[in-house]
Amino acid sequence: MISYNTKDWFTFIFHFHKSDTVRKLFPIMIAIAIYSAIVGYLEIYYFKIGKNDYIHNIPIMHGMLGFVISLLLVFRTNTAYDRWWEGRKLWGGLVNNSRNLAIKLSAMLKDENDRKFFRKIIPTYANVLHKHLHDSETSRQLFDDVDLEIDHHKHKPNQVKRMMFHKINDLYDANKITGEQLIILNDELQAFTDICGACERIKNTPIPYSYSAFIKKFIFFYTMTLPFGYSVSLGYLVAPVVVFIFYVLASLELIAEEIEDPFGEDENDLPTKKIAENIKKHVEELI
Template sequence: MVQYNTKDWITFIFRFHKADTFRLLLPLMIFIGIYSGFIGYLEVSYLNLPENSYVRNIGAMHGMLGFVISLLLVFRTNTAYDRWWEGRRMWGSLVNNSRNLAMKLSVILRDEHDRAYFRKAIPGYASILNKHLKNEETGLSLFEGLDLKIDHEKHRPNQVAKMMFEKINDLYNSGKITGDQLIILNSEIQSFTDICGACERIKNTPIPYSYSAFLKKFIFFYVMTLPFGYAFTLGYYVVPVVVFIFYVLASLELIAEEIEDPFGDDENDLPTKKISENIKKHVGEIL
């Protein structure tokens, strides 16, 4: 995840980070600039359309559709950010639940061998969950007709949670913990699985295809028709204006695409590896 100073305006404006959308959109921006210049030349210098031409009124359509596209982009961005923030909440809950389980075990368990087992198992779950969510095939588990290489019968986070519960059950059978303590510890381990399920829901349930495809087409055709309406009033200045409008609209869509899957390896994705390392550090201090 990108580290930055929220109050440093100069850096934001004049520095181009590798996660900046400008680099990704530059080829398309060049193409749209050339296209806009060509349309402007046809309308202003070649066709010499009269003042009462209906082509001059195309700008009215852009004014009406601009409100619609702004609503769609706001909804798209908010939906993507909600997915990103929910993923952060789930990993924050994993941190707290790992600490709670470690603190309870540190008080209940007296055998150093048992404490050493959970000292490795609890952060091990976070580490395995991090790798599980970064696996591309995890995000394809709900798609039909795909022959995935991953063996879903051996769900790795579930295997770690099962091992921890088996260990707790053995402690109960050996009389090291009471029935009440078994119930308390069971609820803590169950919360791990709940968090895993919530993260998987975000990972393998993308934004509906029809909505995402429609928005991209809408942006493309909206921008491609802009030179027809504004070439008469702006002349060749229509080139930078249309390129800038495309940059703003397409950047919002790219940002939403990046953050809607917060468990990947993009620059703005959640630092799940760092969080799992912090869990290992904290659990080690407690146990």
């Protein structure tokens, strides 16, 4: 995740980070600029279209559709950010849950071997969950038309959780913890699976295909028709104007694509590996 000063406007405006959308869109922006210039040349010098021709009224359509596309993009980015923020809250919950379990076990356990086991196994869950969510096959588990390697192996976060619960139950059988303490620990143990399931829901349930495809097609055709309506008024200036409009619209879609899966390797994705390392450090301090 990128570290930055939110109040440093000068750096935001004039510094280009490798995650900036202009880098990703640059080739197609050049193509659109050439396309717009060609359309402008043909309208003005070849077909000699003037302000009295009907084609000059196309911006009326753009004005009406502009409101529609703005609503779609606002909903798109808000939905993507909700997924990103929910992922952050889930991993924040995992941090607190790991701390709470470590604190309770540190008070209940007297045997050093038992304490050593949980000192290792609690951070292991966070680390295994990080790797599980970064596995590209995890995002495809709900697809019916693929045979995934992950389906032929055991669910690793569940296996770690199973080891924890079996150890807790063994402690109860050995009278090292009471029945009341077992009940207290059960809530913390159950939260691990709840967090894992919620993260998987975000990971393997993308935005519906038809919705995402429609927005991309809408942006493309909206941009491609802009030169026909504005060439007469702007001349060759239509090229940079159309490129800028495309940059704004396409950038919003690219940003939404990046953050809707917060458990990937993109610059703005959640630092789950760092969070897992912090959990390890905190648990070792507590037990």
